[in-house]
Amino acid sequence: MTIHVINPNSTQQVTDGIDAAIAPMRDRSPVPIACHTLAEGPPGIETQAHVDGVVGPLLTLADSLKPDASAYVVACFSDPGLAALREASRVPVLGIAESAYLLAMALGQRFGILSLGRASIQRHIRYLGALGIMDRLAADLPLGLGVLELAEADTTLARLTEVGKTLRDHHGADVLITGCAGMAPYRRHLEQATGLPVVDPCQAAVSAAIGRVALAACDTN
Template sequence: MSQGVSRPGPILVINPNSSEIVTQGLSDALAGFRFPAGPAIECVTITEGPTGVVTQREVDESALRVGDLIAARPDCGAYVIACYSQPGLDLGRSLTKQPVLGIQDAGVLAALSLADSFGVIAVSPLSIPRHLRTLRRLGVEQRLAAEVALEGISVADSGHGEESFGQLLRAGERLLAAGAGAVVLGCAGMSGHRARLEQALGVPVIDPTQAAVATALGLLLTAG
């Protein structure tokens, strides 16, 4: 920002599920994005939400809660929907002129800037058809090597513990075998394993919430 320009409003990172563990994990993953001259980064939980946004009904119900929160926080400079299914993305954009970013869009576009093809690790097989619809909307479905899901791991547990890391590693290895040159974590709760997984796989592993917040920072810091 140039001298004399006021500090932008905060970036509101919205966790649509009710897990405070996930929200804390998001905040921890974003620690390096906070600096004195930059916008504040607030990570908030929608406590009325489900424990995980997995089914289509949970997505649709969460969309209204996300929209209500965006409408209630006009002070923010940007909004990040920290759920890979991006509930409320279009609704949120209809409610504010500020940037509203979904982490699937941001994560996929970040992966495509680093590799010809990418793979996705989903937290549940129920989510995959919905994720594919978003890729068709983005026009990048042909660059998806594969998407695989974890087995029996909750959203809150997907970024913690050896069992979840082991499943992430096996899923990542399947994606590499399918030709993926980069891996996108298909759930905001997986952020705690990103760095370790990247080291183990030897290819870029994208935390989509980090990708979305990086985009929001760029937009706010270069705004006229």
């Protein structure tokens, strides 16, 4: 059996980054963890049309993985297809955004989100409302960075630190969430720079998936 992590965009480098981010957990997982790229996805999920558009192929890929699936992780911070995949699956289905929020709620009282750009924030707020946890949000601020710019470590870390401190000092955040799958390499630096716990969504979701796979033992024993 396997925890299947599906990156719903078609960029293999993103999948590789996710794989690197969650790799340290492999030794502590009761089952293997496999990362997949959705070939039919767009290079990056940037619009609501992208979010809705990947659901069909995502369901198809998940279905093909069903025989050995212990759990699924949908690895895009918009949690595309999460409800649909849950309808179709008997095993746990985790979204990286939902998992990040639920983990952050156990780490602090109000979380701050660092989003790449302004465009996704409206979508995040809708989702936080759907989850009924708006009172746990400190603020969701844009970094003003494109996905490609994330590769430039110095500027990215400087900007993450600046916005992280604003979330902490002006908005009362006591835990931070990096609102994108590609920021995992900066997580620990950001923790040190701000003194706050920082949640990487992919790590949060795989961690939750491991817990859920363990929990599933209670259904059969």
